[in-house]
Amino acid sequence: xxxxxxxxILFSLMFPTVSNAGIVYCDKExxxxxxxQITTIKGxxxxxxxxxxxxxxxxxxxxxxxTIVWMDKKHKEEKVYKLEDLKKDDKANxxxxxxxxxxxVLYGRTKFNPRVVLYYWSIIGEKxxxxxxxxxxxxxxxxEYKLELRK
Amino acid sequence: xxxIKKLLTMVAALFILSTCTSFNSxxxxxxxxxxxxxxxxxxxxxxxxxxxxxxxxxCYSSALNDEKECVVxxxxxxFSGSAFVVYNTPNGSLVVTADHICQTSSPSMKQxxxxxxxxxKTYRAKILERDSKRQNDVxxxxxxxxxxxxxxxxxxxxxxxxxxxxxAAPAGIFNINMVPILEGRxxxxxxxxxxxxxxxxxxxxxxxxVLNYNFELVGLIHSLHVRFPTVTVGPSYVVLxxxxxxxxxxxxxx
Numbered sequence: 001x002x003x004x005x006x007x008x009i010l011f012s013l014m015f016p017t018v019s020n021a022g023i024v025y026c027d028k029e030x031x032x033x034x035x036x037q038i039t040t041i042k043g044x045x046x047x048x049x050x051x052x053x054x055x056x057x058x059x060x061x062x063x064x065x066x067t068i069v070w071m072d073k074k075h076k077e078e079k080v081y082k083l084e085d086l087k088k089d090d091k092a093n094x095x096x097x098x099x100x101x102x103x104x105v106l107y108g109r110t111k112f113n114p115r116v117v118l119y120y121w122s123i124i125g126e127k128x129x130x131x132x133x134x135x136x137x138x139x140x141x142x143x144e145y146k147l148e149l150r151k
Numbered sequence: 152x153x154x155i156k157k158l159l160t161m162v163a164a165l166f167i168l169s170t171c172t173s174f175n176s177x178x179x180x181x182x183x184x185x186x187x188x189x190x191x192x193x194x195x196x197x198x199x200x201x202x203x204x205x206x207x208x209x210c211y212s213s214a215l216n217d218e219k220e221c222v223v224x225x226x227x228x229x230f231s232g233s234a235f236v237v238y239n240t241p242n243g244s245l246v247v248t249a250d251h252i253c254q255t256s257s258p259s260m261k262q263x264x265x266x267x268x269x270x271x272k273t274y275r276a277k278i279l280e281r282d283s284k285r286q287n288d289v290x291x292x293x294x295x296x297x298x299x300x301x302x303x304x305x306x307x308x309x310x311x312x313x314x315x316x317x318x319a320a321p322a323g324i325f326n327i328n329m330v331p332i333l334e335g336r337x338x339x340x341x342x343x344x345x346x347x348x349x350x351x352x353x354x355x356x357x358x359x360x361v362l363n364y365n366f367e368l369v370g371l372i373h374s375l376h377v378r379f380p381t382v383t384v385g386p387s388y389v390v391l392x393x394x395x396x397x398x399x400x401x402x403x404x405x
Contacts, residue, residue: 063213090211093211097209100207104260109227109260
């Protein structure tokens with residue numbers, strides 16, 4: 001079952017597909033992000049966020065939470081969001097960086113074992129719970145966020 | 152009469168001594184390598200151990216303070232190589248290594264290059280010039296505040312069969328005041344124009360200096376033959392010397 005899941009993930013990441021909805025990543029070809037890919041990205045982002053030091057976490061955790069919430073929302077929409085057209089958006093850039101990184105892992109350009117890490121991120125990604133809200137209290141923006149793993 | 156004899160003896164002794172010195176100075180430094188005199192002339196101090204860390208970076212505007220912040224998204228790998236000083240600028244040194252050391256494994260990655268001297272001091276390196284042609288594979292970097300004696304560039308290319316010396320850190324073998332010194336022969340040029348040496352090498356030797364019998368720079372090792380690893384490859388003397396001279400001319404005031 002595990003092997004099958006891994007092959008599905010690897011397969012889905014290796015072969016680009018083009019559709020007309022959700023988030024679209026373009027390199028040499030364009031492809032729409034699938035559910036399994038969104039899950040893998042979430043797992044990776046959670047791991048990256050947790051690996052940061054205390055000082056960085058203060059600003060990076062809310063950014064990751066906001067990105068995951070944004071990604072989930074756009075993924076469900078019918079409109080096409082091309083990441084390359086959103087280069088000024090930090091959230092889109094974070095997703096772009098994540099995808100580039102996952103592709104490099106997959107093609108063996110990093111020290112990571114693709115089978116192991118992709119499986120790990122997909123398992124973690126399933127459990128990631130992210131929430132993000134901005135409120136204005138006394139003319140100041142207050143951020144409320146959650147970035148945790150569901151039990 | 153005795154005085155004349157003494158004078159003649161002294162003149163003869165002086166003559167013998169003077170011919171001895173002139174004879175010695177004509178001997179190439181690496182001719183009788185196993186002597187303390189020649190060992191001291193090996194440019195070990197010019198050697199630099201290279202460490203390259205590759206990583207992904209992400210920069211974002213923090214929603215909390217609106218400041219731009221950058222985080223190391225992931226460290227993706229670390230590898231080592233060799234390099235050597237070719238010129239001392241007013242504020243640092245120009246260093247030469249192999250180009251694939253200066254190149255990241257993926258265009259999306261960033262890299263941090265650190266140079267370690269034989270006495271263990273480390274310096275950050277900044278890439279200045281690159282020749283990415285596969286047969287050349289040579290790169291020039293700048294290290295601020297680094298001051299080590301530069302390797303002298305030879306005036307002529309080695310002849311096939313010439314004995315050569317190589318100071319390198321194959322497989323990352325390097326420690327404070329310890330760097331492997333290897334020997335081999337120059338074999339000539341390959342059909343692509345690369346210099347071929349019979350100097351033992353391994354991953355980590357990339358970017359190491361190849362010296363002639365006078366301990367002058369004649370080449371650099373950038374790769375080894377897959378099927379016969381004793382045969383090593385580098386840019387030709389003509390390519391390397393042109394690259395070094397032009398790089399020095401362009402960046403000598405850094």
